[in-house]
Amino acid sequence: MKNLILSLDIGTNNIRGVLVNESKPDEIINSLTKESLGVSKSVIKYPEETMNALDRFVSEIEASVNSTVNRIICTIGGDNLKCIINRGTAFVSDSSKNEVTKEDVEKAINSARQNVSLTQNEKILHTVAQKFYVDKLKGVQSPVGMIGNRLEAECLFVYTFCPDHKNLEQVLKKTQNQVCQINASTLAGAQACLTKQEKESGVIAIDLGAGTTGFSVYEDGCLVYTKVLPISQNHVRNDIGICFKVSQQVAEMLKRNQSCAFSKNIDKKETISLKEYNGEDRRISKKELAEVTASRFEDIFDTISKELEAIGKTGKLPGGAVLYGGGAQTKGIVELAKYKLNLPVRLAQAQYSNFTTQDLGYIPVLGSLKMYLNNQDFSSEGTLGSGGFFKKLSRRFNEIMPL
Numbered sequence: 128m129k130n131l132i133l134s135l136d137i138g139t140n141n142i143r144g145v146l147v148n149e150s151k152p153d154e155i156i157n158s159l160t161k162e163s164l165g166v167s168k169s170v171i172k173y174p175e176e177t178m179n180a181l182d183r184f185v186s187e188i189e190a191s192v193n194s195t196v197n198r199i200i201c202t203i204g205g206d207n208l209k210c211i212i213n214r215g216t217a218f219v220s221d222s223s224k225n226e227v228t229k230e231d232v233e234k235a236i237n238s239a240r241q242n243v244s245l246t247q248n249e250k251i252l253h254t255v256a257q258k259f260y261v262d263k264l265k266g267v268q269s270p271v272g273m274i275g276n277r278l279e280a281e282c283l284f285v286y287t288f289c290p291d292h293k294n295l296e297q298v299l300k301k302t303q304n305q306v307c308q309i310n311a312s313t314l315a316g317a318q319a320c321l322t323k324q325e326k327e328s329g330v331i332a333i334d335l336g337a338g339t340t341g342f343s344v345y346e347d348g349c350l351v352y353t354k355v356l357p358i359s360q361n362h363v364r365n366d367i368g369i370c371f372k373v374s375q376q377v378a379e380m381l382k383r384n385q386s387c388a389f390s391k392n393i394d395k396k397e398t399i400s401l402k403e404y405n406g407e408d409r410r411i412s413k414k415e416l417a418e419v420t421a422s423r424f425e426d427i428f429d430t431i432s433k434e435l436e437a438i439g440k441t442g443k444l445p446g447g448a449v450l451y452g453g454g455a456q457t458k459g460i461v462e463l464a465k466y467k468l469n470l471p472v473r474l475a476q477a478q479y480s481n482f483t484t485q486d487l488g489y490i491p492v493l494g495s496l497k498m499y500l501n502n503q504d505f506s507s508e509g510t511l512g513s514g515g516f517f518k519k520l521s522r523r524f525n526e527i528m529p530l
């Protein structure tokens with residue numbers, strides 16, 4: 128087999144990957160999940176350990192298809208992943224007709240990018256042209272061909288901390304494959320689980336990961352905000368461990384098998400044997416376990432609600448919330464999220480043409496693959512971002528135009 132592309136996500140707990148052949152990118156040949164090492168809160172802290180874990184991962188997936196991986200694309204997460212909005216201006220170059228050209232659009236986007244106030248330690252990953260202004264006309268989506276003198280581009284830049292990016296790049300390069308693209312994990316997740324309609328009406332996609340909780344907000348078909356919070360599933364596990372005085376391993380098993388994020392309907396008399404989960408010979412209350420779990424999840428959703436309030440989106444996302452990541456598999460999570468976020472809520476579906484899995488942690492690798500393929504000539508999706516001029520821009524800026 129030739130030209131294998133591996134889409135990777137190196138998370139706090141898990142490394143996940145899916146493999147496709149460049150000549151048939153719609154067909155996933157294999158997928159794999161293995162324990163991640165050296166990663167804390169979604170960023171690489173001990174590169175040697177991560178490299179060893181990744182080496183084993185790549186060897187195993189290569190052995191499964193008896194071929195070597197040629198290109199790697201990967202997601203990047205962590206709470207250094209942030210976004211900022213900036214505007215840039217260009218004067219319409221064609222002074223005879225005053226018609227906005229593709230080059231003017233590129234200049235306006237470039238000017239927004241050049242003036243954005245980031246430190247030297249921050250690196251732009253994605254540029255999203257949200258809307259344009261042609262003279263006094265606001266909110267233009269496609270300015271090419273319009274008549275005017277002055278073009279302004281309002282762009283959202285998704286950026287990260289250079290050392291996080293460098294560490295990841297180095298770890299990936301040591302596997303001796305070509306590293307083609309590093310995508311923000313929150314954008315990749317949204318790309319895989321949101322529908323075009325949800326993005327149009329306004330929606331938030333939430334990744335409930337082991338070390339972080341990431342989210343991205345879309346409105347009018349366009350990304351308007353993304354952030355990664357340092358509160359996560361590991362806090363839920365730690366709370367269970369402390370409250371019931373059990374080891375982290377026992378707490379993790381209880382969390383996955385017995386916990387529930389919505390404690391209302393649980394009978395007070397129901398108990399769980401710790402012995403069944405390699406713990407001591409005693410029983411704990413199922414309702415109490417649910418209450419401890421719910422309390423941390425409430426914290427997570429309250430923090431997200433405050434973030435939505437801060438960007439003026441409270442009550443303004445009719446598309447609701449879509450949950451993914453390992454934590455989205457917690458029982459009662461949809462009910463709790465509905466109650467706390469006051470929005471319609473659904474679980475994401477981890478699906479990519481022939482490939483389906485119950486593991487909602489696969490969403491970022493599937494979306495990252497989609498993002499990469501959308502930028503390539505062999506992409507089959509006819510989105511605005513994948514066609515001619517925008518595709519060229521896209522390659523230069525790794526840009527996602529509004530769908």
Ligand SMILES: Nc1ncnc2c1ncn2[C@@H]1O[C@H](COP(=O)(O)OP(=O)(O)OP(=O)(O)O)[C@@H](O)[C@H]1O
Nearest residue numbers: 138139140141169336337338339360453454456488
């Ligand atoms: N069935 C389940 N019920 C409840 N929680 C679950 C279940 N399965 C997995 N989890 C939780 O999902 C988390 C792992 O999720 P995931 O694999 O998405 O994290 P990660 O990608 O490694 O971390 P991050 O994205 O934060 O770097 C763990 O905390 C685990 O407890």
Ligand SMILES: [Mg+2]
Nearest residue numbers: 138139336452
């Ligand atoms: Mg993750």
